[in-house]
Amino acid sequence: MGGVVLTLDIGTSRTKVALYHEPGEEERENRGPQRVGSVFSAPTAGIDGGGSFEVDLLLGTVLELTRTALATLRATSPGVDITAVGVTSFLSHILLDSDGAVIGPGMSWSFQPSPEALRACMEACRAAGWRPERPLGSELLAPRLVHLARYRHDLARRVRTVVCLKDLVRSRLAGSGEGFDSGSDGGSDTRGGVRVDWSFRDYSLLRDR
Structure with a gap:
């Protein structure tokens, strides 16, 4: 297995963290990224139907889900690195x-x-x-x-x-x-040795495949 992309999706009802194989050229053209394991999710903290939230609670949810995903990756695929981070949000x-x-x-x-x-x-x-x-x-x-x-x-x-x-x-x-x-x-941008991809409209990377 090569590198893995960690995706964070902050939605109006749930926040999700998932891991995907870094796609090669063939996957980009034919199948798209293949998910690694489960999607880790939790209710978006503080959502009241109007889109407001408590920032500290939301960050806590993101940290907890990310730590769980990384711990699972280390346990099941030791030596595999996160090569990119994807962020989508409402x-x-x-x-x-x-x-x-x-x-x-x-x-x-x-x-x-x-x-x-x-x-x-x-x-x-x-x-x-x-x-x-x-x-x-x-x-x-x-x-x-x-x-x-x-x-x-x-x-x-x-x-x-x-x-x-x-x-x-x-x-x-x-x-x-x-x-x-x-x-x-x-x-997409690379800063501090980490490539960060972002989008507020394209959720294709986060769809179950």
């Missing part, structure tokens, strides 16, 4: 404060704010000293920021940076805060 952005601490998600699931709510959100952002580079849309940051502006003024005042979830993962893996690119929906 979240598109994460809100950070001035110290780089995670405040929460920048998106609520299937939320359609009114134009009045969007204007209130922009006003709250400006009052907090944060200048969005582009207008906020319902598919990006507006829902969560509207919620913060209305109900959590203490958190709204802390928002200073918005990054993609995949960029946060990439930076933590590389031990660096550099290289944020919030304009990309997917791609």
